[in-house]
Amino acid sequence: MTVLASGSKGNSTVISSSRTRVLVDAGLSCREILKRMALAGEDPATLDAILITHEHIDHVSGLAVLARRLNIPVYFTEPTHRAWVRMVTPRTTMTYAKWLDHIQQEKEARAAAVAQGTSGVENDTNPDAPRPAFEDVGSTAADTTQAPISLEAACDPAPATKSNPAHLPAVEYFHSGTSFSIGDLDITPFTIPHDAVDPCGFVFSAEGIRMAVATDLGYMPPNVKAALKRIDALLLESNHDLEMLRDGPYPWSVKQRVLSRVGHLSNHATAEFLSNDYDGGASYIVLGHLSESNNAPELARIAAEQALANHPKLLGNRILLAMQSTPLEPITI
Numbered sequence: 442m443t444v445l446a447s448g449s450k451g452n453s454t455v456i457s458s459s460r461t462r463v464l465v466d467a468g469l470s471c472r473e474i475l476k477r478m479a480l481a482g483e484d485p486a487t488l489d490a491i492l493i494t495h496e497h498i499d500h501v502s503g504l505a506v507l508a509r510r511l512n513i514p515v516y517f518t519e520p521t522h523r524a525w526v527r528m529v530t531p532r533t534t535m536t537y538a539k540w541l542d543h544i545q546q547e548k549e550a551r552a553a554a555v556a557q558g559t560s561g562v563e564n565d566t567n568p569d570a571p572r573p574a575f576e577d578v579g580s581t582a583a584d585t586t587q588a589p590i591s592l593e594a595a596c597d598p599a600p601a602t603k604s605n606p607a608h609l610p611a612v613e614y615f616h617s618g619t620s621f622s623i624g625d626l627d628i629t630p631f632t633i634p635h636d637a638v639d640p641c642g643f644v645f646s647a648e649g650i651r652m653a654v655a656t657d658l659g660y661m662p663p664n665v666k667a668a669l670k671r672i673d674a675l676l677l678e679s680n681h682d683l684e685m686l687r688d689g690p691y692p693w694s695v696k697q698r699v700l701s702r703v704g705h706l707s708n709h710a711t712a713e714f715l716s717n718d719y720d721g722g723a724s725y726i727v728l729g730h731l732s733e734s735n736n737a738p739e740l741a742r743i744a745a746e747q748a749l750a751n752h753p754k755l756l757g758n759r760i761l762l763a764m765q766s767t768p769l770e771p772i773t774i
């Protein structure tokens with residue numbers, strides 16, 4: 442696990458087995474992701490896929506350009522993909538008749554996917570399936586060879602794809618709660634409570650090792666507690682200190698949103714999980730998505746360490762802090 446960035450200005454983490462390497466979220470510019478991968482000793486050309494937890498900008502801002510540059514598939518849930526397409530596509534006015542036509546095309550595409558028996562992971566790369574209206578059919582064959590990645594040239598979008606900002610080399614769909622595989626990585630997405638259309642976290646397992654990414658959650662529901670058992674390296678949200686948030690600069694409406702059950706996990710809530718529900722199995726707990734306005738790294742660390750100190754047998758767990766501005770050293774198990 443290599444956390445390239447974590448926080449409200451951008452999130453991206455590399456997860457790899459010895460044979461497969463994926464990027465969870467692409468919330469920095471393409472250029473910055475490539476730069477940080479180089480800093481951390483990760484080779485972008487070996488990435489097999491990008492997985493997206495949810496459509497908030499701090500998780501997707503570099504997505505399209507990076508996916509096209511590396512020519513790799515992007516895994517979303519279907520609602521998250523749709524939300525992302527809506528977000529990046531410039532608004533056009535559509536007549537009602539055109540809109541009905543568009544909805545009908547989408548319905549037919551879904552029916553065709555079901556008829557082909559694609560369950561669990563679905564994809565829209567089947568050339569026989571009706572194309573969603575937004576796809577740029579003309580540019581799917583771009584960039585099939587992997588040239589060495591140079592930072593200067595790497596992130597300029599190819600002219601053919603400039604017209605369609607939602608174009609991706611390939612899109613694969615997964616459903617939270619249904620496991621799927623990429624290479625030798627087994628991946629189980631789980632639903633998280635957050636104010637996005639279909640947000641999720643992930644458990645990755647390969648070669649007997651399990652890693653998990655669980656950030657952007659308003660509280661710890663039972664399904665997340667259950668998913669985070671027997672994890673060896675855990676990236677876990679510790680977003681804000683309650684007092685700093687209350688007294689901090691955010692307008693009241695934003696404070697309410699962060700504190701809500703679809704907002705972010707406080708240091709206190711994270712500590713409560715570690716004291717009461719955590720099984721103590723992880724060699725590394727990486728505290729992530731720390732707020733720069735409403736948290737201090739030492740407060741997050743102290744809260745988590747105190748929680749673990751209540752369980753002397755858990756003192757072997759190492760706590761690391763993921764940062765916004767620089768990548769963490771790769772965690773190898």
Ligand SMILES: [Zn+2]
Pocket residue numbers: 448449452497499500657730
């Ligand atoms: Zn976020």
Ligand SMILES: [Zn+2]
Pocket residue numbers: 495497635637657
């Ligand atoms: Zn979010």
